[in-house]
Amino acid sequence: MLTAEAWQARSLGAPDQVLELIERTYGAPEEGRLLIKVHAAGLGLPxxxxxxxxxxxxxxxPAPGQEAVxxxxxxxxxxxxxxxxxxxxxxxxxEGIGGCAQYTYVRENKTRRVPQVFSDEQAAGFMLAFRSAFAVLVxxxxxxxxxxxLINGASGSSGTALVQLGKALGATVIAVARTQEQRDFCAQIGADHTIDPFATDVAEAARELTGGRGVDVFCDSVGAEPGTQALKAVARGGRVALLGYAAGxxxxxxxxxxxxxxxxxxGVYAGGFDAREDAEAYDTLCDLAEHGLITTPLGSxxxxxxxxxxxxxxxxxxxGKTVVRVA
Known part of the structure; x- marks a missing residue:
């Protein structure tokens, strides 16, 4: 039994108003869980x-930090x-147990040994985003x-994982991002083309980049009107993956x-797969990482x-991925 600091919400609301450091007690982990001393934790829009x-x-x-290393x-x-x-x-x-804590539990069936090529910060932001990308593209x-x-909202943690995994699978990747900084980031991590949704019609630009045919796959985590308009870029017989609705x-x-x-x-929900499918995904992703084909695109x-x-x-x-350095 040990006691350590952990971030926890006392109610729903704005992070700076409801999140507080508490003393949490940790007992022996139950079957299917591990108790770890946290080095870093990954954050995401969820x-x-x-x-x-x-x-x-x-x-x-809630307690922030869906993933931890x-x-x-x-x-x-x-x-x-x-x-x-x-x-x-x-x-x-x-269950209100997150990674932004000095100690935490992790689910054993969704845990892997850290690839030797990863820093703590890279490892903290790897599992969730790339599991989602694998669920989509594989x-x-x-x-x-x-x-x-075509990836809408390509500069965020999920989007950048899609960019990298898409390239590792041999696809041509078109990244849609709102600012020049975001588009430059996407290009640096492997995107073949970038589109400014404010300067041009995304569907028209994507069709032009594909010789008028359209894209084979459209991944959307933005939704609303931007997603609806970009949907027009999909080729006949193409495929659309709905991941989220950042636009509301x-x-x-x-x-x-x-x-x-x-x-x-x-629809794609990375948490909706069975243990065998999860194991295949995590093992494949770790192997790709060990071979330098994918890595966590750290943001802050x-x-x-x-x-x-x-x-x-x-x-x-x-x-990129937002990470908290704990130890």
Missing amino acids: DLLMLEGAYPGMDAL GVVVEAPRGSAFTAGDRVMGLTPFT QRVPVTEGQTV SWLTVDPMDLVMRNYSVS VHDFRAVPQAVASLRSTRI
Whole structure:
């Protein structure tokens, strides 16, 4: 039994008003969990949505940090991990237990040993974004070498993971991002082309880049009108992956347009796969990372004491992965 500091919300609301440092007690981990000493934690837009009461499946008041990296302190009998292992994994965040803490639990079936090429900060931001990208480009709307992928909201943590995994799979990647800084970042991590949605019609630009044919896959985490307009870039027989609605609502699909152009629309939730599918995804991703084909595109790294400010920044900071350095 040990006691350590952890960030926890006392109610729903703005991060700087409701997040506070508490003393949390940790007992021996139950079966299927590991107790780790946290080195760093990853943040994403869902951490902010939880505080706003807009994230499904929450069973407790939120604690930020869906993913964490650190060293195993204690593992239950029969675990594949032992004390001292350096691991990265997903926390039981729906229960109000997050990674922005000096110690935390991680779910063993969603935990892996850290690739040797990763720093703590890179490891802290790897599992969630790349698991989502794998769910999109491998499991739900599989992309093959030579195809073209259009990514809306490409500069955020999920978007940058899609850019990198798309390139690793041999696709041509077109990244849509709002600012020059965001577009430059996408280009630096591998995007073949970038589009400014304020300067040009995204669908027209994408069709021009594909010789008038349109894109094979459209990944949308923005939604609303920007997503609906970009949907016009999908080629006949193409595929659409819906990941999120950063603009406030999902994009609108016209059933007649869907039928006449023979494209398909798939919802993607990385948490909706079975243990075998998860294991395949995590093992493949770690192998790609070990071979230098993908890596966490870090955006900003924050101090442990600045967690409320880090979470608040998630609405406006859309460049790479946001990470909190704990130890």
